[in-house]
Amino acid sequence: MERDRETGTAGSPIRDRYTVDDILSPRSVAVVGASEDLTKFGGRILKSLVQHGFGGAIFPINRARQSLLGIQCYSSIAAVPAPPDVAVVAVPPDAVIDTIAALAAVHTGAVIVITAGFSDAGPAGARRESQMLAAARTAGMRIIGPNCLGLISPANNLVLCASPALFVPQLPQGALGLVSQSGAVMATIFDRAMARGVGFSHCFSIGNQADMELCDFVDFLIADPRTRVICTYLEGVKHPDRFLQTAQSAYRAGKPWLIVKAGRTASGAAAAFSHTASLAGSYEAFAAACRECGVLIMDDPDAMILLAAALSHDPRRSLGAVSVVTTSGGSGALTVDRLSDAGVPLVEFTDATTDALRDLYPPNLAGANPVDMGAALGGLATGVETQTMDAVMRDGRTGLVLAPITTAPDITKICENLVAGAQRATAAGYSTPYIVIMQPGRAGDQAREVLRAARSLYSDSLDEAIRALAAWQRLSRLRLLPEALKPAVLPARPAVEALDGAVDEAAAKRLLSSYGIPVNPGEVARDADDAERIAAGLRGPFVLKIVSPEIVHKSDVGGVVLGLQTAEDVRDAAADMTRTIERRVPGATITGYFVQEMRAGKLELFIGARRDPQFGAIILVGAGGILVELIRDVAVARAPLDTATAHLLLDELAIARLLHGYRGAALDAGAVADAVSRTSWLVHDLGDRFEELDINPVLVGDPHESVVAVDARLRLSSPGAGETRTMRSSL
Ligand code: ADP
Numbered sequence: 201m202e203r204d205r206e207t208g209t210a211g212s213p214i215r216d217r218y219t220v221d222d223i224l225s226p227r228s229v230a231v232v233g234a235s236e237d238l239t240k241f242g243g244r245i246l247k248s249l250v251q252h253g254f255g256g257a258i259f260p261i262n263r264a265r266q267s268l269l270g271i272q273c274y275s276s277i278a279a280v281p282a283p284p285d286v287a288v289v290a291v292p293p294d295a296v297i298d299t300i301a302a303l304a305a306v307h308t309g310a311v312i313v314i315t316a317g318f319s320d321a322g323p324a325g326a327r328r329e330s331q332m333l334a335a336a337r338t339a340g341m342r343i344i345g346p347n348c349l350g351l352i353s354p355a356n357n358l359v360l361c362a363s364p365a366l367f368v369p370q371l372p373q374g375a376l377g378l379v380s381q382s383g384a385v386m387a388t389i390f391d392r393a394m395a396r397g398v399g400f401s402h403c404f405s406i407g408n409q410a411d412m413e414l415c416d417f418v419d420f421l422i423a424d425p426r427t428r429v430i431c432t433y434l435e436g437v438k439h440p441d442r443f444l445q446t447a448q449s450a451y452r453a454g455k456p457w458l459i460v461k462a463g464r465t466a467s468g469a470a471a472a473f474s475h476t477a478s479l480a481g482s483y484e485a486f487a488a489a490c491r492e493c494g495v496l497i498m499d500d501p502d503a504m505i506l507l508a509a510a511l512s513h514d515p516r517r518s519l520g521a522v523s524v525v526t527t528s529g530g531s532g533a534l535t536v537d538r539l540s541d542a543g544v545p546l547v548e549f550t551d552a553t554t555d556a557l558r559d560l561y562p563p564n565l566a567g568a569n570p571v572d573m574g575a576a577l578g579g580l581a582t583g584v585e586t587q588t589m590d591a592v593m594r595d596g597r598t599g600l601v602l603a604p605i606t607t608a609p610d611i612t613k614i615c616e617n618l619v620a621g622a623q624r625a626t627a628a629g630y631s632t633p634y635i636v637i638m639q640p641g642r643a644g645d646q647a648r649e650v651l652r653a654a655r656s657l658y659s660d661s662l663d664e665a666i667r668a669l670a671a672w673q674r675l676s677r678l679r680l681l682p683e684a685l686k687p688a689v690l691p692a693r694p695a696v697e698a699l700d701g702a703v704d705e706a707a708a709k710r711l712l713s714s715y716g717i718p719v720n721p722g723e724v725a726r727d728a729d730d731a732e733r734i735a736a737g738l739r740g741p742f743v744l745k746i747v748s749p750e751i752v753h754k755s756d757v758g759g760v761v762l763g764l765q766t767a768e769d770v771r772d773a774a775a776d777m778t779r780t781i782e783r784r785v786p787g788a789t790i791t792g793y794f795v796q797e798m799r800a801g802k803l804e805l806f807i808g809a810r811r812d813p814q815f816g817a818i819i820l821v822g823a824g825g826i827l828v829e830l831i832r833d834v835a836v837a838r839a840p841l842d843t844a845t846a847h848l849l850l851d852e853l854a855i856a857r858l859l860h861g862y863r864g865a866a867l868d869a870g871a872v873a874d875a876v877s878r879t880s881w882l883v884h885d886l887g888d889r890f891e892e893l894d895i896n897p898v899l900v901g902d903p904h905e906s907v908v909a910v911d912a913r914l915r916l917s918s919p920g921a922g923e924t925r926t927m928r929s930s931l
């Protein structure tokens with residue numbers, strides 16, 4: 201992009217919009233609120249900026265000082281000698297808007313606002329944020345933050361960050377890009393990574409994202425040649441459509457995007473219209489969106505950084521099988537257990553590897569994985585580590601080497617040898633990734649130095665490494681999900697003109713049926729005699745269910761009777777049910793009795809859906825009946841989806857094994873996938889009117905129909921409510 205710096209000086213009110221690229225290569229930086237006092241934000245920012253070798257002009261702004269750190273100071277923004285490309289603002293909240301206006305007046309390109317107390321601090325703060333934004337926008341000035349900690353760019357020797365973690369002589373360079381919604385999390389991730397020798401290309405703390413948002417930075421990192429893996433700490437997505445687009449471009453660029461998102465468990469608190477509703481908080485919708493676009497969700501920053509570092513040499517590499525090289529048989533056994541739990545396969549060594557190791561180990565151990573170097577014939581710290589590591593890294597079946605090191609008389613030497621073996625294999629063209637697990641406490645500190653100096657990846661925690669590997673395995677399987685094409689056999693749109701609010705079982709089932717989802721036959725009776733008449737026209741055995749707008753969970757209040765054999769039984773049951781309901785739910789309006797055919801499945805599933813305000817309708821499928829809440833065996837995807845994607849979802853479930861015939865005949869997984877896909881089209885086609893759908897249970901393996909929905913409820917918004925919602929969001 202052509203930059204408009206000169207014309208900016210000449211007084212052009214609108215500068216070109218600054219990009220992240222521009223912000224990372226400023227010719228000048230103004231620090232508003234600069235100081236030498238390291239207890240102040242402005243003090244720490246100035247110190248880091250100077251210390252890490254920024255080559256451009258620095259304009260510290262401080263009314264009371266002539267100079268700071270030997271750099272000439274300016275008494276006001278208006279006094280700076282040239283328009284600053286970038287300014288960092290760390291002044292009290294009530295001074296921010298004037299500061300922004302003053303910076304805009306001197307044609308500053310972009311401002312990093314460290315100050316908090318904006319949309320992070322209630323409605324008054326949110327108003328202040330809009331005013332600040334307006335002041336910046338009139339001048340075309342961009343804003344990072346507010347409520348952020350700035351940025352760290354080892355690749356560009358530019359540190360505009362208030363974290364004391366950066367007061368180090370040198371910042372490690374690396375191929376990891378980091379974008380964090382929390383400044384403290386960014387600085388901590390950076391510091392912890394630095395402690396194990398892992399470096400970054402660029403790190404951004406994005407705060408409230410008043411102007412520049414997550415995807416501005418991720419798009420930059422996707423295009424940035426120095427970044428190979430993108431890591432993110434996220435609390436919420438501001439622009440879901442853009443998020444999906446950016447995620448797809450990261451995938452297509454072959455740059456893994458790893459996200460740790462907070463708020464995983466808050467979803468459980470959602471007020472539940474139906475059982476499935478509480479399972480599908482926004483976290484699930486976000487997870488579905490990520491999976492669809494090939495983004496990997498992880499649950500903690502340490503494992504994220506370990507995985508990112510392991511991937512950084514070859515980001516498209518799949519994990520494959522693992523070889524374990526250890527100083528202790530016990531530690532090897534523990535490691536193998538954990539790998540097995542995580543479903544990560546172990547390597548069976550090739551003959552060449554076994555031959556290479558034969559003379560080093562007792563005959564009964566030669567060729568065994570894990571390789572217990574503690575049992576080597578010549579003993580530890582003798583060079584056996586070098587030969588072992590070299591041989592195992594050359595093994596064509598080894599996807600990764602995991603090396604748990606325990607306390608031993610000479611850990612430092614052991615690690616030196618290990619690194620020498622890795623270097624030897626790498627030099628010969630076998631650059632298999634490896635992670636050392638440093639299990640000793642302080643006894644391992646010198647060995648850690650060795651690993652850091654050699655830029656060997658290590659972790660102090662087996663658990664962290666296993667989580668990273670399990671995530672790597674998930675990453676290896678991620679693909680962009682294809683867009684679902686609507687099957688021609690489905691109706692153009694569901695007939696819901698006459699429906700509103702909570703839709704009862706009978707009407708919901710009619711809708712399901714119109715989309716080709718099998719339901720059991722039945723009809724709603726007015727009273728007991730009518731129930732008998734209806735049963736006479738159906739095939740028994742029968743089920744009777746209460747129909748009442750006040751009753752959502754029918755069986756909880758005696759509103760479901762199963763296994764009725766004759767039409768007379770149905771009539772008697774209806775009479776009994778009236779009394780039961782009057783007693784258990786006084787005042788409930790009984791609008792009818794649903795008489796239906798009973799079915800007998802081998803497995804109960806549920807198919808649910810709800811509308812996520814950001815990512816649209818999402819589909820949930822899992823173990824049905826009471827298992828919904830008990831084991832939360834649920835898979836989620838955005839609607840609509842085709843049957844191939846539905847199969848992927850089903851295969852994620854623990855009960856997938858039952859579908860595929862665990863101790864019994866296989867069930868009709870194809871019919872289940874078909875029902876899931878059709879349900880997804882139904883909710884998709886309901887558009888803005890859709891709120892929630894709960895089909896629970898779907899019986900699988902009935903002798904009459906391989907899949908049948910025997911209960912359903914649906915909630916729609918009123919016609920027109922969707923329009924006002926759309927209008928409001930476009931304002
Ligand atoms: P609710 O979920 O409102 O309590 P359901 O209609 O799901 O009521 O019925 C409760 C349970 O009864 C179901 O989970 C299922 O196990 C069983 N059930 C309901 N209808 C049928 C049916 N037609 N055939 C077989 N079992 C049924």
Ligand code: MG
Pocket residue numbers: 896897911912
């Ligand atoms: Mg039910």
